[in-house]
Amino acid sequence: MTETRLDAVKLDGAGPVYDQIRRAIRDLVVSGEWQPGTSVPPEHALMEQLGASRMTVHRALVQLAREGLIIRRRRSGTVVATPPASHAMLDILSIPEEVRQLGQAYAYEVLARTDGRPSPEVAELFGLKRSDKVAHLLVVHRADGKPHVLEERVIHVAGVTGLSDEDFAGTPPGDWLLQHSLWSQAEHAISAIGAGEEQAALLDIAVGEPCLLVERRTWNQLQPVTAVRLLYPGFRHRFVGRFGPYGAA
Structure with a gap:
């Protein structure tokens, strides 16, 4: 030791x-x-x-x-403590890195942020208790000036230190969390949905356009850290993972 x-x-x-x-x-x-x-x-x-x-x-x-x-x-x-390992499709992705790997210029904008107890709609969307204290953010990430992904995220105040002082002006929320918090368990799901009116406007696509919805929740021990919904225009994206009989390759 x-x-x-x-x-x-x-x-x-x-x-x-x-x-x-x-x-x-x-x-x-x-x-x-x-x-x-x-x-x-x-x-x-x-x-x-x-x-x-x-x-x-x-x-x-x-x-x-x-x-x-x-x-x-x-x-x-x-x-x-030893940080937890991540694997293949369950990686906690850095969206800026994701865009740069495509050879494109990255930019983002925090469209909205609300701190405090969640609204009934946000609580239902993310499975929160109305007594939870969270930061609720809406962020659009761009690649070469075009909308790349729409991020809606809640961060639990009790699970992340320094949150109240961070304005995310220099680092997007996902990358900031990777730098300032730890997670020990994650739940990850991908589904297909049609873009709603507001989502379509922000992603510059038609209403009802097929999108890939990536939903992820992370915990540190039993303490929830964050929950995020990442909406990707379906025609611009696909997710690829390589694996063998014993896991990621």
Whole structure:
């Protein structure tokens, strides 16, 4: 098991101390400086190094565990968690990368965002409880200036830190989530539907035009992270996966 340098945990002085500790350790994990399996310093060592109380350090580590970044074991100590693997058609796709692989220029626009409790229509569409707190976004992604895919997404506030401060001006929501959250389970479905009036206008296609609808939900342990509906004009897209008898190839 790899040991960590305690002095690598540096506080930035912004906000509550427990959140500074959480961010400092999180940045070390996300940046790759602390690799999966790395031993996280024990609470007493962090207390002494950072001048923080046991309760403050404990709160930071509990939150990191909830985010899936670390695993806490009573006897063997705390270690950096191993990110889950993804496979073939179940990949969590980066739409910008998808467009670039086509040799086209990528652009996107956040058309709408609502934070708070979902409307009855959004709750029904995504299977949410009315008490859930989410960010609801509508985004159009373009390839060479033409609509590539229409994204409608909800992000659970409780499952993603830093969401309230992010405006997605520089990074589309899907890629931002890949960089700032972890997932341990995903549900993925593809179906065919006709474009509705609003969808057709945003995708620059005829009403009723056949589309591919990709629906995906992700969780981190039992905590829901996000649910998204990606609507692709059917005549412009197809999904291809290569696999063998033992899985993806």
